[in-house]
Amino acid sequence: MTRVKVCGITSVNDAVLSAEAGADALGFIFAPVSRRLVSPAVARQAGLSVGPGPARVGVFMNQALDEVLRTAEAARVSAVQVHGPVSSLYVQAISGYYPVLRVLRPADLAAEADVWTDVPGVTLMLDAPEPGGGIPLDWAALKAAFPSGAWLAGGLGPANVAEAIRHLRPAGVDAVSRLEAQAGVKDPAAVQAFIRAAKTA
Numbered sequence: 001m002t003r004v005k006v007c008g009i010t011s012v013n014d015a016v017l018s019a020e021a022g023a024d025a026l027g028f029i030f031a032p033v034s035r036r037l038v039s040p041a042v043a044r045q046a047g048l049s050v051g052p053g054p055a056r057v058g059v060f061m062n063q064a065l066d067e068v069l070r071t072a073e074a075a076r077v078s079a080v081q082v083h084g085p086v087s088s089l090y091v092q093a094i095s096g097y098y099p100v101l102r103v104l105r106p107a108d109l110a111a112e113a114d115v116w117t118d119v120p121g122v123t124l125m126l127d128a129p130e131p132g133g134g135i136p137l138d139w140a141a142l143k144a145a146f147p148s149g150a151w152l153a154g155g156l157g158p159a160n161v162a163e164a165i166r167h168l169r170p171a172g173v174d175a176v177s178r179l180e181a182q183a184g185v186k187d188p189a190a191v192q193a194f195i196r197a198a199k200t201a
């Protein structure tokens with residue numbers, strides 16, 4: 001069954017409603033550019049509020065390695081998601097401490113996808129060029145190049161996630177902007193419908 005990550009959690013309330021709806025992973029965004037920026041203290045509290053079931057993923061973009069590791073430790077996340085044009089050494093260094101979701105854009109696939117094939121602890125995720133922008137990828141065009149075992153993000157929501165899964169059969173799906181009532185605040189009905197649609201696709 002496709003795993004589901006609900007990203008952009010900024011409160012205990014949104015963590016609990018996402019976990020109760022069946023999320024396999026909760027995403028906490030620590031990239032300062034994000035409208036869903038959360039503090040490590042709140043992320044830690046939200047993670048504790050849902051117990052050990054869902055993975056707690058710290059999301060970073062173009063941030064220094066020591067900042068990533070310090071923040072991940074303070075927030076007590078269980079995995080790290082890495083966006084941006086960072087080096088493979090940087091990704092490998094993080095994977096020494098945490099399972100990594102390495103996010104690539106379709107344009108990066110040719111150069112970088114093979115680097116991570118069968119590397120323990122590193123899983124690929126395909127996302128749109130603007131993370132958190134709510135723009136879907138062209139799933140039909142991606143089909144031939146979509147790496148086995150990769151996750152899919154980019155403009156996914158209750159209305160389109162089943163179709164995306166049918167096209168690409170990703171290991172997991174991830175969404176944020178189409179699950180919100182406003183930036184950083186979840187729409188409970190959208191979260192529930194998204195998880196139901198993904199799990200039954």
Ligand SMILES: O=C(O)c1ccccc1N[C@@H]1O[C@H](COP(=O)(O)O)[C@@H](O)[C@H]1O
Pocket residue numbers: 007008027029031033034035036059060061083127128130131132133134135153154155156174175176177178
């Ligand atoms: O959502 C953000 O603000 C964000 C900022 C910086 C890095 C990642 C971010 N979110 C990631 O964006 C994709 C999906 O977004 P959407 O569903 O298209 O809005 C997902 O990987 C989030 O973790």
